[in-house]
Amino acid sequence: MSETWLTAFVWIGLALIASYVSIRTAISVAMIEIMVGMIVGNIMHLETTQWVNFLAGLGSVLLTFLAGAEIEPDALRKHWKAALGIGFISFLAPFLGAMALARFALGWSPDASKIAGVALSTTSVAVVYAVMIESGLNKTELGKLILAACFVTDLGTVLALGALFANYNLWLAGFVAVLVVVLIVFPRIIEPFFKRFEGHVSEPEMKLLLAVLFFMGWLASKANSEAVLPAYLIGLAVAGPLARHRETMHHIRVSTFALLTPFYFLKAGSLIRIADLVNGFWVIGILLLVKLVTKLIGVYPVARMFKMDHKIGSYTTLLMSTGLTFGTISALFGYTRGIISQSQYSALVVVVIASAIVPTMIAQAFYKPSVKVTEASE
Numbered sequence: 001m002s003e004t005w006l007t008a009f010v011w012i013g014l015a016l017i018a019s020y021v022s023i024r025t026a027i028s029v030a031m032i033e034i035m036v037g038m039i040v041g042n043i044m045h046l047e048t049t050q051w052v053n054f055l056a057g058l059g060s061v062l063l064t065f066l067a068g069a070e071i072e073p074d075a076l077r078k079h080w081k082a083a084l085g086i087g088f089i090s091f092l093a094p095f096l097g098a099m100a101l102a103r104f105a106l107g108w109s110p111d112a113s114k115i116a117g118v119a120l121s122t123t124s125v126a127v128v129y130a131v132m133i134e135s136g137l138n139k140t141e142l143g144k145l146i147l148a149a150c151f152v153t154d155l156g157t158v159l160a161l162g163a164l165f166a167n168y169n170l171w172l173a174g175f176v177a178v179l180v181v182v183l184i185v186f187p188r189i190i191e192p193f194f195k196r197f198e199g200h201v202s203e204p205e206m207k208l209l210l211a212v213l214f215f216m217g218w219l220a221s222k223a224n225s226e227a228v229l230p231a232y233l234i235g236l237a238v239a240g241p242l243a244r245h246r247e248t249m250h251h252i253r254v255s256t257f258a259l260l261t262p263f264y265f266l267k268a269g270s271l272i273r274i275a276d277l278v279n280g281f282w283v284i285g286i287l288l289l290v291k292l293v294t295k296l297i298g299v300y301p302v303a304r305m306f307k308m309d310h311k312i313g314s315y316t317t318l319l320m321s322t323g324l325t326f327g328t329i330s331a332l333f334g335y336t337r338g339i340i341s342q343s344q345y346s347a348l349v350v351v352v353i354a355s356a357i358v359p360t361m362i363a364q365a366f367y368k369p370s371v372k373v374t375e376a377s378e
Contacts, residue, residue, distance in 0.1 A: 004049075004051075007047050007049060007052070010046070010047075011046075011052065011262070011263060011266060012262070014033075014036050014037070014040060014262075014266055015033065015262030015263075015266065017036060018032040018033040018035075018036045018262065018265075018266075019032075021036075028127060028324070028356065029257075030261070030265050030324055030325065031324070031353055031356060031357070033261075033262055033265035033266050033269065034265050034266075034268055034269035034272075034328070034349070034353060035269060035353075036266065036269060037265065037266035037267065037268065037269025037270040037272075038269040038270065038272040038274070039269075040266075040270065041269060041270030041271065041272070042272075042273065042274045046266070046270045048267060048270070052263055052267065053267070055259070055260055055263040055264075056260075056263040056264040056266075056267045056268075057227070057264075058260050059256065059259075059260030059261040059262070059263055059264035059265075060227075060228060060261075060264045060325075060329050060332075061213055061217060061227045061228055061231045062213070062231070062252065062255075062256040062260055062261075063256060063260075063261050063264070063325055064158075064228040064231040064232045064235065064325070064326075064329070065209075065213060065231040065232065065234060065235040065252075066235060066252065066253060066256060067125045067154065067232065067235065067325065068151070068231070068232040068233065068234065068235025068236040068237075068239065069235040069236070069238060069239045069242050069249065070125065070129065070147075070235075070239070071147065071148065071151045071235075071236055071239050072144060072147070072148075072239070072243070073236075073239055073240050075144035075145070075147065075148050076148045076151065078141075078144075079141070079144065079145040079148050079149075080148075081306075082145055082149070082306045083145060083148035083149045083151070083152050084152055085302050085305070085306065086145075086149040086152075086299055086302050086303060086306070086316065086320065087123075087148070087149040087150065087151065087152020087153045087155075087156070087320075088152055088153075088156065089298040089299060089302050090121075090123055090149065090152075090153040090295060090298060090299050090320045091121045091122075091123075091152070091153045091154075091156030091157060091160075092121075092156070092298065093294040093295065093297060093298030093299070094117070094120050094121045094290070094291050094294040094295055094298070095117040095118065095120075095121035095156075095157075095160065096117065096294075097117075097290050097291075097293070097294035098116045098117045098119075098120040098121070098287065098290055098291060098294070099113045099114060099116060099117030100113075101116075101286065101287070101290050102116035102117070102287075105286070106283060106286075108340075108344065109339075111165075111334075111339045112334065112339055112340045112341075112344055114164050114165075115330060115331065115333070115334035115339055115340050115344075115348070116287070116340075116344075116348060117160075118157055118160050118161050118164070118330045119323075119326075119327045119328075119330040119331045119334075119348045119351075119352060120287065120290070120291040120323065120327065120348070120351065120352070120355075121153070121156065121157050121160070122153065122154060122157045122323040122324075122325075122326040122327045122330070122352070123149075123150045123153040123154060123319075123320050123321070123322055123323060124150075124322040124323050124324035124325060124326075124327075124355075124356050125147070125150045125151070125154060125325070127319075127322045127324055127356050127360060128146060128147060128150050128319050128322060129147065131319065131360060131363075131364065132146070132147065135364075135368060137369070142312065142316075142369065146316055146319055146320070149316075149320060150320070151236070153320065154232070154326050155232065155233075155236075157326050157330065158226075158228060158229050158232050158233075158326065159229070161225075161226055161228075161229070161330055161333065162220075162225040162226060162229040165224060165225070165226075165333075165337075165339075166223050166224050166225045167223055167224040169223075171219075171222045171223040171224075172223040172224075172225070174219065174223075175216075175219040175220060175222070175223040175225065175230075178216070178219055179216065179219075179230050179233065182212065182216060182230070182234065182237075183233060183234065183237045186212060186234065186237060186238065187237045187238050187240065187241060190205075190208070190209075190238055190241050191241045191244075193205060193208060194241065194245050194248065198245060198247065198248055199247075203251065205245075205248050206248065206251060206252060206255075209238075209252070212234065213227075213230070213231055213234065216230035216231070216234065217230065217231070226329075226333055228326075228329055265328070267332075268328045268331075268332055268349060269349075271332070271335065271342065271345060271346070271349075272345070272346040272349055272350065273342055273343070273346050276342060276343040276346040276347065277346055277347070277350055279343070280343055280346070280347050283347050284347050284350050284351055284354075287347060287348070287351045288351045288354050288355060288358075291321065291323070291351065291355055292321055292355070292358070292359065295317060295320060295321040295359075296317055296321070299316065299317040299320050299321075300313055300314065300317045303316045303317060311367050311369060312367075312369055314363075314366075314367045315363050315367040315368065315369055318359040318360070318362055318363035318367060319359065319360070319363055321355060321359040322355055322356050322359050322360055323352045323355040323356055324352060324353070324355075324356040327348070327349075327351075327352030327355070328349055328352055331345050331348040331349050331352065332345070334348075
């Protein structure tokens with residue numbers, strides 16, 4: 001039992017260091033946690049126990065749920081044509097490009113190539129949302145459109161991950177049937193439940209959310225799918241009610257980022273081997289290039305089709321090229337199930353991290369739109 005407490009101390013201590021570095025450098029705490037996990041995991045053995053794995057998995061589920069819950073339904077309805085067009089091509093182009101490259105140029109297996117396609121098709125809602133807040137674009141129609149397009153891209157990623165590796169049997173049929181019922185019924189139940197019980201010290205509303213997510217996660221695992229799939233869709237379904245209950249949303253966010261996501265991102269980083277990065281440097285470079293090029297080829301023309309000028313279209317394209325959370329989730333899914341090797345996992349995660357940094361820096365340095373100009377044009 002004493003070893004359990006020591007393990008918990010080490011992991012939370014590393015999370016505390018990552019938080020401090022993140023605040024001092026203004027870099028996303030998720031990226032810092034991955035880097036800290038990678039450094040410590042290569043220097044010393046970072047013990048991964050069964051309970052650490054559970055907390056890491058729960059962190060990815062709640063993070064995915066929050067990503068869906070952050071989407072504004074009104075913005076999605078208002079900009080559905082542009083969001084659907086930009087978001088869909090933002091998923092499809094890098095998915096096909098990265099999958100083809102991994103299969104035919106790098107010689108990866110068919111399933112490993114699918115994981116590469118899924119992992120590199122993502123757009124980071126967390127990174128884009130942070131940029132929107134920092135620049136003030138989250139209050140403009142352009143910012144809401146970009147965030148809605150991010151949702152469409154990540155929905156494609158989550159659905160692809162579930163569809164490509166699910167067991168097509170009665171468990172899958174049951175999972176889909178129950179998920180449809182939950183998506184229809186749960187949003188209607190949650191509003192009166194919140195009004196009745198919100199504010200109690202025992203937090204029954206959070207327990208209701210967790211109970212539904214746990215049950216759907218179990219069903220997803222029985223269908224050989226991933227628990228993040230129902231979590232993302234449920235998050236979107238209850239986004240409206242949660243927007244009217246910000247205190248509950250705040251409690252979920254605090255619990256997730258304070259306790260759970262550090263275990264997920266530290267674990268993701270600890271599985272990266274620096275030796276694999278050195279030996280596969282050219283693989284990382286070509287995978288990053290194919291992600292950025294396919295995003296550019298796919299997103300920019302569609303952005304111009306929806307009457308964005310060159311600067312706004314370039315800015316949108318670059319932000320849609322970012323990746324982080326779902327990219328690491330997809331890579332970790334492939335590694336833990338034996339679909340990709342550790343060297344392939346290391347390469348994919350480093351590409352995902354680089355795609356969160358490089359496009360963002362270029363977009364903010366050269367194509368950042370003026371908020372006043374954006375509001376005037378809208």
